[in-house]
Structures are given as structure tokens and as C-alpha cells.
Amino acid sequence: MKRLIAALGACVALAACAKGDGKWRTDNIDGLVAPLEFSLTDDAGRQVSAGDYRGKTVLLYFGYTSCPDQCPTTLSKLAQALKETKDHGARDVVLFVSVDPQRDSLARLRAYAQGFGPQFVGLRGTQQELTALSKRYRISYSYGKPDKNGDYEVMHSTGVFVFDGTGRSRLLVLPDDPADAIAADLDRLAG
Amino acid sequence: MRERGYHPRPMLAQHDIRAVLAFLAPWEFSPAALALCAGAVLLYARGLRRMPAKERPNIGRRLAFFAGWALVYFVMQTRWDYWSQHMFFIHRIQHLVLHHLGPFLVVLARPLPALARGLPGGMEARMLRPLWRSRPLRLAYRALQNAIVAPVLFVGLIFFWLTPPIHFDAMLNARLYLVMNWSMLLDGLLFWALMLDPRTRSQGALIGFGPRIFLLLGAVLPQIYLGARIGLATHELFDVYSVCGRAWPISALEDQSLGGLVTWIPAGMMHTLGVLVLLARWMRADNEAHVRAATVRG
Numbered sequence: 001m002k003r004l005i006a007a008l009g010a011c012v013a014l015a016a017c018a019k020g021d022g023k024w025r026t027d028n029i030d031g032l033v034a035p036l037e038f039s040l041t042d043d044a045g046r047q048v049s050a051g052d053y054r055g056k057t058v059l060l061y062f063g064y065t066s067c068p069d070q071c072p073t074t075l076s077k078l079a080q081a082l083k084e085t086k087d088h089g090a091r092d093v094v095l096f097v098s099v100d101p102q103r104d105s106l107a108r109l110r111a112y113a114q115g116f117g118p119q120f121v122g123l124r125g126t127q128q129e130l131t132a133l134s135k136r137y138r139i140s141y142s143y144g145k146p147d148k149n150g151d152y153e154v155m156h157s158t159g160v161f162v163f164d165g166t167g168r169s170r171l172l173v174l175p176d177d178p179a180d181a182i183a184a185d186l187d188r189l190a191g
Numbered sequence: 192m193r194e195r196g197y198h199p200r201p202m203l204a205q206h207d208i209r210a211v212l213a214f215l216a217p218w219e220f221s222p223a224a225l226a227l228c229a230g231a232v233l234l235y236a237r238g239l240r241r242m243p244a245k246e247r248p249n250i251g252r253r254l255a256f257f258a259g260w261a262l263v264y265f266v267m268q269t270r271w272d273y274w275s276q277h278m279f280f281i282h283r284i285q286h287l288v289l290h291h292l293g294p295f296l297v298v299l300a301r302p303l304p305a306l307a308r309g310l311p312g313g314m315e316a317r318m319l320r321p322l323w324r325s326r327p328l329r330l331a332y333r334a335l336q337n338a339i340v341a342p343v344l345f346v347g348l349i350f351f352w353l354t355p356p357i358h359f360d361a362m363l364n365a366r367l368y369l370v371m372n373w374s375m376l377l378d379g380l381l382f383w384a385l386m387l388d389p390r391t392r393s394q395g396a397l398i399g400f401g402p403r404i405f406l407l408l409g410a411v412l413p414q415i416y417l418g419a420r421i422g423l424a425t426h427e428l429f430d431v432y433s434v435c436g437r438a439w440p441i442s443a444l445e446d447q448s449l450g451g452l453v454t455w456i457p458a459g460m461m462h463t464l465g466v467l468v469l470l471a472r473w474m475r476a477d478n479e480a481h482v483r484a485a486t487v488r489g
Contacts, residue, residue: 032364062436135219138363140277140436159434172363174434 024188025181026162026173033161033169034136036060040097040129043110043122050167056093057189059173060161062139064100064154065112065122070175071096074160077179079116084183089119091165091190097123099130099141100154137161164189218273221369228264232257235302238309252300259296262288267372276362277438279429280449286375287453290349291461294379298387299468336385338398342410345382348374349454350417355428362431386465389472391480400473404466411462415455422451 036050036058059078063071082089096113098104101124109122134140144153162171170189173182235256239247265271266285275285307315352358352371361371385397386407392399421428427443
């Protein structure tokens with residue numbers, strides 16, 4: 001029981017730390033989410049892991065290239081934010097993990113990601129790799145029923161997880177956050 | 192071409208069995224959850240076997256005990272846990288089981304005699320009894336199990352974990368998520384053990400039957416308020432499910448209204464059931480007292 005009370009106390013403290021800092025303009029999730037770790041294939045066909053992006057600020061986002069609204073909106077907002085940072089996104093990388101590997105070939109992912117800018121990398125994984133990743137970041141995705149053309153919708157997370165150069169989770173960008181807020185926070189993270 | 196029709200399809204195809212097994216396999220394996228649920232069930236079963244037939248609890252009590260732990264295990268360790276992380280109303284059902292239904296059933300079974308009998312020889316007398324009688328443990332137990340702290344803790348935990356920023360963090364952080372679920376389960380066991388005690392005050396219950404009925408009914412009101420406030424809200428209160436993705440397509444407000452209803456109605460029903468159990472136990476305890484008094488006089 002004492003442990004329970006201690007644990008509850010820790011929760012209150014944690015919640016206070018995570019929210020009480022008014023200087024960040026996106027959600028401060030410092031250390032709340034597991035450090036960056038994954039094993040996937042990048043859109044150039046290389047097997048990559050978190051270590052390949054050490055030293056960069058990593059923006060991790062889950063989506064799919066046939067996405068009608070959510071993904072293009074979020075990715076273009078991120079592209080805008082990177083342009084607005086002091087070094088124009090030189091220290092940042094956006095990892096776009098496809099949750100629809102069946103339709104998203106590497107070539108398709110590459111064309112899609114590069115359309116948003118040089119910092120954008122498409123990542124693809126097997127269902128097993130994706131399950132491990134979704135467990136780690138506590139995100140979910142599910143597939144809608146295919147229509148007569150075989151097209152289907154994919155329900156997926158909307159948040160962008162931001163990790164600093166050491167792979168520690170720092171920020172969570174929500175759909176309502178404007179590009180200038182994201183840019184300001186990325187500058188603060190780098191500086 | 193293979194001939195078909197001569198080989199009727201088995202009732203359960205292999206992929207159905209695999210799907211069921213995949214559903215039952217732990218989503219995030221917790222040794223503690225397995226140890227607690229399996230440990231309680233095995234200890235109880237061993238105790239039943241070693242009990243003389245006439246002391247053995249009736250079939251209803253036995254079923255209540257096993258069903259309680261089975262439900263707790265189910266919501267904590269199967270694919271249900273995954274759904275609970277990604278669907279608000281499923282999460283509310285998970286907490287209904289951890290905080291209300293599971294502990295209620297376990298406590299309803301009055302399992303302590305059978306559990307004590309299940310322990311290896313002499314362990315209860317040599318270790319647990321002295322530990323239980325030790326002053327710090329008794330003081331701590333009394334500090335929690337009283338008419339003020341117990342209901343405040345019971346209702347307070349529901350409000351605490353449903354505070355939107357705290358809920359947000361608990362759903363993103365694996366450790367905090369475990370603390371949340373375990374706090375609900377442990378507090379549920381404590382609360383219902385205190386409330387459903389079959390003894391009268393003079394027989395050793397910490398709170399008398401009358402005040403307990405009053406507390407049980409009183410604790411419903413804040414839960415109705417919270418459930419209604421969530422269920423009837425017209426804007427999204429818990430956006431973590433949108434941020435992280437829902438387990439299947441359902442609108443945020445639909446999910447939230449269902450979750451509010453689960454917080455509101457079945458929770459209230461559990462308290463009403465608790466009152467009915469208490470009334471029955473009160474009457475029985477009263478009758479027994481009368482019988483004893485009559486025997487002494489006679």
C-alpha cells in the first residue's frame with residue numbers, strides 16, 4: 001500500500017513536470033515515451049535503426065501514402081515548420097513509417113516522402129516489425145473494408161513524436177499545433 | 192483439381208484456432224499479473240481439496256472466486272488490454288472489471304479460509320498470522336480501511352485517472368499505465384473486502400452494516416456525476432485515443448459517450464448489488480445473533 005501511495009505521488013509529480021512547463025508550444029513529453037528504437041527498411045532499401053539518426057532531431061510519424069487528408073496535411077505542415085527553423089531543418093529528419101506496407105512499396109514511399117523535402121524519409125517494415133513498433137509507441141492502426149477497386153482506408157495515429165539527438169522522447173505534435181509553434185520548439189530543442 | 196465435398200470442413204479451422212490463441216496470448220506479458228491470478232486460483236483449489244467436505248464453500252462461492260480472477264486476468268493480459276489502450280470505452284470496461292466486478296466477485300466468495308488451507312503446512316500459523324498481528328501492518332490497514340479514507344480513495348482514484356492530462360500520460364507511458372491498472376485492482380480488493388464483510392460490528396467488522404450501506408450508496412453519486420459529464424460532453428475530453436489511433440473505426444464522441452455510460456450505469460449497479468448483498472448478510476447475522484441469544488437464555 002505504501003508503494004501504491006509512493007507511486008501515486010510519483011504520478012502527480014510526473015504529470016506536473018510534463019504539463020507545468022509553459023515555454024513549450026507543443027506537448028512536452030520529456031521521457032514519457034520510450035526512447036527511439038526500431039528496426040525498419042528505409043525508402044532506399046537499407047536496413048536502418050535508431051542509431052542511424054543519432055545527433056538529429058527525429059520527428060516520427062505513422063501514416064500511408066494513399067491517405068486522403070491526415071498524412072498530407074501533417075507532412076506539409078512539418079515541411080513548413082522545418083523551413084521556418086533557424087537552420088532550415090538541417091538538423092532534423094522526419095521519419096514517415098508506413099502502416100500500409102502492402103500498398104506502400106519502397107519506390108512509392110520514396111517518391112511520396114521526397115515530395116515533402118530532403119529531410120523526409122519513408123520507412124517500411126514487416127507486420128512483425130510494425131507490431132513491435134506500435135507496442136513501443138502505444139499507437140494503433142487498423143484497416144477498413146476494401147471497396148470494389150480494392151482500395152481501403154487505414155485508421156492510424158495522428159500525433160508526431162519528436163526525439164532529441166540522443167533518442168530521448170521530447171515533444172508530441174498534435175494535429176492542431178501550428179507550423180510556427182513546431183518551428184519554435186524545434187529551435188529550442190536544438191539550441 | 193482437388194475433390195471437395197468428401198472432406199467436410201472441420202468445425203474450427205486451423206486459422207480460427209490460431210486467431211483465438213492470438214487473442215488470448217498476453218499483449219504485454221506481466222509476470223506479476225500471471226503470478227497473482229494463477230497463484231490465487233491454485234492456492235484456493237489446493238485449499239478446497241484439503242478441506243473437509245462440510246467446511247467447503249458452496250458451488251456459488253467457488254464460481255464467484257474463479258470467475259473474479261478469470262475476469263481480472265482476461266482484461267489485463269489478453270488482447271483486451273490492447274483494445275483498452277486504444278479505445279476509451281473498452282478501457283472503461285477494463286477498469287469496471289479491475290475496480291468493481293472482479294474484486295467484488297472475489298470478495299463475495301469469502302475465500303480466506305480456503306486460501307489459508309491452501310498454504311503449505313503451518314505457513315499460515317507461523318508466518319501470516321504473526322505478520323497480520325504486527326502493529327505497523329495493522330495500523331496501516333486501519334488507516335486505509337475506514338469510513339473516510341476507503342470511499343474517498345475508491346472514488347478519488349476514478350477521478351484521478353480520468354483527469355484528462357493524467358489520463359493522457361498514463362496512456363502514453365507503459366509504466367504509468369501499469370501503475371494505473373494495478374492501483375485500480377488493489378484498491379478494488381481493499382474496498383469491497385471492507386464493504387462486503389459478512390460480520391457485524393460486534394463480530395469484528397471495521398464498519399457496521401448500516402454505515403456501510405450508506406457509504407456504498409453515497410459513493411455512487413460522484414460516479415454518476417463523472418460518468419454523465421463524460422458521456423454527455425459535446426467535445427473530445429480524452430484526445431490521446433485520437434493521437435495514438437483507435438483500435439477500430441468509431442468516432443471520438445461515440446467512443447467517449449459509451450465510455451461515460453460504462454462509468455455511470457454498470458458502476459452504479461455494482462453498488463446497488465453490494466447493498467443487496469449487505470442487506471442479506473445483515474439479516475443473516477441478525478438471525479444468528481437471535482438464535483444464539485435464544486440458546487443462551489433457553
